[in-house]
Amino acid sequence: MTGRIVPPRFFDQPFQQIDRSVIVGDETEIAPFTMVGENVRLGNACRIGAFVLLHPGTRIGDRCRVDAHAEIGKEPMKATRSTLVVPPDLPPPILGNDILVGSGAVIYRGARIADRVMIADGATVREGVHVGAETIIGRGVLIEQACQIGQGCKLESGAYITAFSTIEEGCFIAPMVAFSNDRHLGRTKRRLREFQGPTLRKGARIGVNATILPGIEIGEDALVAAGAVVTHDVPPRTIVMGVPARIHGPVPEEAWLEHQSQGADE
Numbered sequence: 323m324t325g326r327i328v329p330p331r332f333f334d335q336p337f338q339q340i341d342r343s344v345i346v347g348d349e350t351e352i353a354p355f356t357m358v359g360e361n362v363r364l365g366n367a368c369r370i371g372a373f374v375l376l377h378p379g380t381r382i383g384d385r386c387r388v389d390a391h392a393e394i395g396k397e398p399m400k401a402t403r404s405t406l407v408v409p410p411d412l413p414p415p416i417l418g419n420d421i422l423v424g425s426g427a428v429i430y431r432g433a434r435i436a437d438r439v440m441i442a443d444g445a446t447v448r449e450g451v452h453v454g455a456e457t458i459i460g461r462g463v464l465i466e467q468a469c470q471i472g473q474g475c476k477l478e479s480g481a482y483i484t485a486f487s488t489i490e491e492g493c494f495i496a497p498m499v500a501f502s503n504d505r506h507l508g509r510t511k512r513r514l515r516e517f518q519g520p521t522l523r524k525g526a527r528i529g530v531n532a533t534i535l536p537g538i539e540i541g542e543d544a545l546v547a548a549g550a551v552v553t554h555d556v557p558p559r560t561i562v563m564g565v566p567a568r569i570h571g572p573v574p575e576e577a578w579l580e581h582q583s584q585g586a587d588e
Contacts, residue, residue, distance in 0.1 A: 339358070340352065340357075340358040341378075344362045344364070345364065346364045347365040347384065348367070355373045356372060358370075362378065362381075367385045369388070372391075374393070376388075377396060377431070383437070384419045384420070387421075388423040391425050394423070396428055398412070398448070412449055412450075418455070421435055421437070421440070422442075423441050428445075429447045433451050434451075436452075436456075437456070441459045446464045448466050449467045453471045454473030457472070458475070460476075460497070464482050466484050466519075469488070475492065476494050481497065482500045487522075491525075493526045496530040496548070498531045499530070499532050502535050505535075518537040520535075520540065521538070522540045523541050523543075524579060525542055526543065527545045529550065530549070532547070532550045533550070533551045533552065535553050538556070540556045541557050544573065545560070545577075546562055559572055
């Protein structure tokens with residue numbers, strides 16, 4: 323980024339509030355009705371839509387597009403009875419280059435988004451979440467706090483990724499999949515020590531509307547069929563289906579992730 327302090331022309335836009343400490347890259351455009359907090363850094367050739375809110379300290383790389391009504395750098399909230407522990411002094415979010423952020427998407431403080439990620443309309447990325455390069459986060463997806471998402475993943479519309487989950491590279495999560503991290507369903511003090519989301523190993527795939535229970539590990543290249551409820555770990559390169567999910571057979575070798583870049587579909 324070869325930015326400069328925000329040019330005077332931005333202050334002439336109607337109802338725009340841009341702090342004078344903001345640094346804006348060359349050829350970046352900011353639409354009217356946008357609020358940009360102090361010490362925000364915008365890379366070159368970015369497009370910031372109307373009614374966008376960029377909280378103080380937010381960092382956005384080059385050639386990024388942020389659509390109308392998105393919010394980046396939001397502070398977490400905590401209800402009176404919540405057991406959520408909000409880390410003190412969360413750092414501002416950092417977004418890499420060539421990122422797309424859809425209308426109404428929310429990215430919290432402490433998030434780290436690598437290059438060429440798409441975060442679709444209405445999606446939410448909570449504090450402490452790291453998203454790897456070239457991952458797609460679909461419309462309405464919710465990724466709760468402290469999750470790790472690898473590169474090249476696809477999280478389809480409406481998926482719910484509970485806190486403290488890990489998704490390694492190349493995983494596929496179909497629409498309306500739900501993760502869980504509380505074995506005790508909100509009761510007993512033990513649950514406070516045992517929160518743990520699922521872990522998906524490299525290349526794992528989860529079918530539409532499947533449910534993955536707390537602490538479950540889905541092995542490398544494993545496949546969970548649509549509608550399954552997974553109550554036990556799934557071995558690598560194994561298909562499971564049903565309620566509760568049971569082993570159905572092996573994943574065909576041609577469907578392994580390692581073969582997908584070698585023209586396996588040709």
